[in-house]
Amino acid sequence: MTTPAVEVDALTVHYDDVLALDDVTLRLAPGRVCGLIGMNGAGKSTLMKAVLGAVRPDRGTVRLHGLTPARARRSNVVGYMPQSEAVDWDFPLSVRDVVMTGRYGHLGFTRRPGRRDRDAVDAALDRVGLADLADRQIGRLSGGQRKRTFLARGIAQEARVLLLDEPFAGVDTTSEATITRLLRELAGDGVTVLVSTHDLQALPELADEAVLLRRRVLRHGPPAEVLAPETLALAFGLEESAGAGGALRQAQGAGVGSAAQAPPQRAEPVEARAPGALRQAQGVEVGDQGAGVGEAHDDRGVR
């Protein structure tokens, strides 16, 4: 059997007294796209930061292509795309500057880029379709262009494992399709992609497999299986007895979800099975404040 690209074993993480991840075990084979879903505060960001080694686990281990997180970081195995809220968009850097920071792990003491690095940056910018905007300040980009900038950084880095935190948040449907296509292409090249998302309808198209997280791994399998209504009800804390019918009624009360924005034809496979649970799930997510504790503490991870 080949070495897994990502191997998380019995991982438990606390922020102060709050349990963020509880005994999480997860294996991803190389070249797979894995969608990470769950409520705010379910531990999605924490799991990514733990894989990076940016938060210290209480228990458990992480291996990336067989390497410890520290060795993996030094050998440029892992790339990371932050959530938009974590980025200072007024920062005086151009798109090209940001993508170039992907090369720093390959560079010497002063990080002075060479010919190869400039070529890698140009190629990455071409690939994500931002070559024309390379010299624009990052704050002057649309939501989708911002995400593509950070994706280009991961490409320029030549990372073998990409961790993307909410790459579809605040992104229009065209950009979402572009990013999805790029991630599929990268997976074809052998890159392993772990991507957290709230867009459940688009999941089957994006991901080979999905992980449903609620501090623990509730389900890990093909997207269709993970998105089954009874599974979702479990994840989003609904009464199981309410079932799909009850969920539907509740959903109409709380139905703020982004379901309405997605093109209906793409939503069908899932919608047909779980209209209520799905929409309610998203309603809960928008409304739920209390569960966000884990994520609110996330930026303490690296200091």
Place this chain on the structure above:
Amino acid sequence: MIEWLVEPFTFGFMQTALASTLVASVTCAVLSCWLVLIGWSLMGDAVSHAVLPGVVLAYVVGAPFALGALVFGVLAVVLIGVVRDTGRVKEDASIGIVFTTLFALGLVLVSVTPSQTDLTHIIFGNLLGVSPADLVQIVVLGAVVLVVLLLKRRDLVLYAFDRVHAHAIGLDVRLLSALLLGLLALTCVVALQAVGVVLVVAMLIIPGATAHLLTERFTRMLVLAPALAAACGVLGLYLSYHLDTTPGPMVVLAQGAVFAVVYLASPRNGLVGRRLAAARRRRRLASV
């Protein structure tokens, strides 16, 4: 007019004052580019005040000022972290508690140390009393800080912009943070003689903030901030000579005035520019 420009610098003490102002302004201005982007202005304030007891103790035992400043700068940062991480006390409060206490300790030490006149200069600066030996120390420390900042500028920018990515590609984020704070403490020593502990923070914030209003490229900030600061240094000294006012605060006043002008008039981010753009948009909408 020419006499107005030339006369002040026929005096030796004014030449020394000019040299130390330029070195201090440029060093502080370059560092300020990072401080304002990371959001460490208050940290700059804290460290610059907290070095006072270290400098006084160094004076008492005859050690270099830089050493005392470094020890107390680091101590301040550690204490701030400890107070903040025990919960309840928020970061701004913990900064406020730690640096005012250390500053007060410094003032107490000044009051009980013989030869008080020398030490009050540390608090308010004494540009006209800079000795040749002082100038050598200022130049050497300033050069060290500038060389390190410029050699590691890309790592430090990445640290300021995206720590998680810096961590992910194997950079030592804690080390970078410690490096920047150490350089901050040394820079405070460079600027002590020029403007004093109380006003160092102005030179550590204003040039970077002004430059950020003028450009969207970090590399240009790194040129603009020290250029503006140097110009303000010269302007401040001229004004102080001819108006017979105290020089250090005059330099800071010049920096504040330049910031005000840029804040109002900068084409993209200035108050006037933004108002005009908004008015143009409204007119365009009205004419449709």
